[in-house]
Amino acid sequence: MPCVAPQGREACKQAGCCYDDMDRVTPCYYGNTATVQCLLDGHFVVVVPRGHSTQPYNLDSVRLASTQAGCEPIRVTETFVMFHFPVTQCGTTVQVIEDRLVYENQLISTIDVQGSPRGSITRDSVYILQARCIYNASDLLPLRMEVAVPPTATPLAVPGPLGLQLRIATDNSYSSYHPDGDYPLVRVLRDPIYVEVRLLQKTDPNLVLVLHHCWASPSTDAAAEPQWPILVDGCPFVGDNYRTQLVPVGPASPQLPFPSHYQRFVISTFTFVEPPTMAVLEGELHQGSPEK
Template identity: 35%
Template structure:
């Protein structure tokens, strides 16, 4: 018998870990056993500058177990050398209970936990992700230790909804899927790299971001993506082989510069400043190249809220304009002026607005974000938008579409600053209206005074003439 041992003390036979865990046993003709392991296998542990794999060995006919540690020097990879596995692997087991992130369903067996590449705690019968690792099921799982900032304020750049799943006084733990939170993807010589950036977000500060920034990368070879495909689809909605082979399915939200939707504001111009009461042209789409032409989008609910989250405004409800919006500033549009059943691009207009500051009652100058819940499916009927174009007379037509899929993804855009044209705000508009009113009053008063003087002059002239005649 030749079981391997993790830091929690759980012993798993190597024969149950072959193929999916990166380890293998070869029986030689001379009855010797050769143990082979990848440096990023399930049981590999980094100790100083060496990769260590703990094993237990039992000789035939003996009751005693011998612990054997197999170690190899950790070879640094040159910058131009392709990776053979996830960059953050092997990660670590033995994570303290407060920082553990559950892996798999409740009550998962040690064998199933090991197959997922996770750590099994035999004492508590729990399965948790390796910390600081690119998991086999396609997740970033990493910790951020900080002392001078609040770990709970850390978020993924551009996606304030992507927060730590675990947060203590000095540590934040993130679990981010490679298809989530605007993860950037790069491919080079068969190696797929995913990258996210973590930064500190001040919810009640006018400053945009603090100087704190951390970039985290995961690298997967083709074999790693194939293993991930066996554990779970990298797409929550569909799992055709071409999609898994190409990597991630990325949704994007953009704002066009005009109604033609031919030119869009680049990300490096964020936060984007838009004038109030003007139309913003919003597009939600599958980022090219699309992994599967049969996929289609259906925009369901869209909303906006400021950074402080003191308010929220519904832009679209069930794919239609907000029924409580008397201005009817949001409505679905597309290239042909109608809503098509099958489309990987959905567009709608938003008449820009401002939230009111709950303290002052004046328009808030906070940054805000747009969000949309989007359904992805392969059935044309299921993905038909339930609301067509608003006609000129303002009537809205709704079609009841039976929806079979409950797979939704959240896409966002921001930050945005919505302001009055120039430096003029709502208060400036009121001042201008007051000034115009005063000018009008002065003009009317002047005209009335002139008429009064004219009448007085005529009266005096008539009296003088009458006196002379008399």
């Protein structure tokens, strides 16, 4: 990709680009490292190449931390993505340090998830690139540009199952829940049941709880029959004439810091019957929710 720089070897090098005397068409071009340029007219130019094994970010998802209109990449190729925007826009922060103005922005790449019919994985982490331009406050001449990748914490693998909790809210606000002493709950047929499943003791915002299959049974044995599907492949069971309703969770708040750790849905009370007489089976209903 041609570099935004004045003509000449020295000007090209000063802009942080590569120069090839043998190339008469594009002698000045961007190299295989992230490049930040601070232009005289008060603009950022940030160019990110496709990552190598040491930087396994997903180039297709690279974006500015601010998602406001007009801050999209101005050019995208198979190997590069380029941003060009004013230093006063697109979420740029500014600090006044003595006689200098320090403008900072961030580029973020989301996790690259690979899917298959039996599950999904990722081998990547979130990639964050910090771009900084430093100007002389008196004449707004660029003094220095910097690019840095914040250190990424070492992944920590801990064996063992995830802690899950299924609980029932007292109403559709999900602001209070039935204590253990309220169970078993007694409800009239078709009454709504406000169900919530959540991850316990997790603070990673990248974790997402997905309920693959949920069902009800008159036994606490997960393999016991009969069973009635509630969620199938994460969706309400289509064979139910009172279909389960999924409840969106969020946005994040002090009371709900990690909305992706929760799944909420509403089911209508029902009872099992025994064919062929269709006699109502007495007893409690229990729910199973394998996680994915």
